[in-house]
Amino acid sequence: MTGNLAVHFEGVGKKYPHFALENIHLELEQGSIMGFIGANGAGKSTTMRILMGLVRQDCGAVEVLGHSMPEEQVAAKREIGFVSEDMRLYDGATIAWHMQLIGKIYPAWDQTYADHLCRHFDLKPQQKVKGLSHGQRVKSALMLVLARHPRLLVLDEPTTGLDPVARHEVLGELMKVLADEHRTILFSSHNTLDVEQISDTITFVDWGRIIDSGDKESYLDSWRRMRLDVPPGVTLPSLPGTIATERVGRMAVLTTCSFDPAMTALCRDAGANMQSVDRMTFEEIFIQNVESRRDRVIA
């Protein structure tokens, strides 16, 4: 039973000679937007391919909009819009030709919306794909998918290579999709700022595993960097969720993933002075998280 889940992965794995996706659990609620963050080669694209039924998992169950994948991919794909880097448009044809083609295949095609998107994305329908820049290709692919009103959007790096104005427009259009609470978005990005801004839930992937997944607000809330002055002879109490500790002379920098205001008092009682408690950006959390886990694996 998936209930309100648009996407549900249960114990999914896939082995390649040089890479393995292991034990992936993923739950994406209908009406929400999930940001998928990971370094290059972390497994984001492979996960999305399994979701789309383009790659068959070795083990585990995948359910998308109530369809079991990859068996029911034909039915599922009618309701999914997928954009990835290697999606090709026909070089010799115009954007308008592509719009007509998609319009014939998908009954939900909305020409008014497509025209609106062309204006906002600064695309000229009469232009041939051959002459388009990378950014224009990405925007064209997005336009072709958005104008079908799919219930689930799966976007692999939708903002990579876009200029700031185009990025702003694209994020705005993605948020408009979410104005309809039955529609759902999963997107991957290295741009942690985009993810921080628009996603409801975030999932970190590294080396083929999900290392963290959860509600964005509480996630950002639980991480802190603390700077402490530790006089000689004082031992810091062991605090829960400590991800990293750096000591230089009397100064200690502690990063925790389960911050509690009581930690300040705890350190003070032990004889250390809290100099500052700082919130962290997504980027800082991501880097800290990945580095410390990799260190542990290598050690």
Place this chain on the structure above:
Amino acid sequence: MYTQSINMHSGIVISQTDTRPMYLQIMEQVKQRIAVGDWLPGQEIPSIRQLAVELRVSVITVKRAYLELDREGVIVTQHGKGSTVATEPNLSPRIYGEDLAEHIDQAARLGELLGITPDELALRLRKAAERLTKEQV
């Protein structure tokens, strides 16, 4: 099918250089709109989803801001009915209070770092406050 997006401009702006969490920025600006009388008691305000779309921030962030505003008695959110400004909005500056406490702590730390005595620090704070009062007169 496709409708032009909601024309209910909130006038709220999210700053990328503001280090506070986005939900706090939203809370503060909603309170400001009410304080200056742009949004009147009992008036309907943008729904959580509308504001999220307009600000290009996640639904969960706006939801968090509205939840806190509801708890503080600034707005009233009814499930499925949207949100309105409370009939007697309580604009007690709790956020500013926390902000002030933080800045005072920071001043105390800097004072210690610079070797300024607590008395000297208090004196300087008083002078700064007096200067501000004079400017406003």
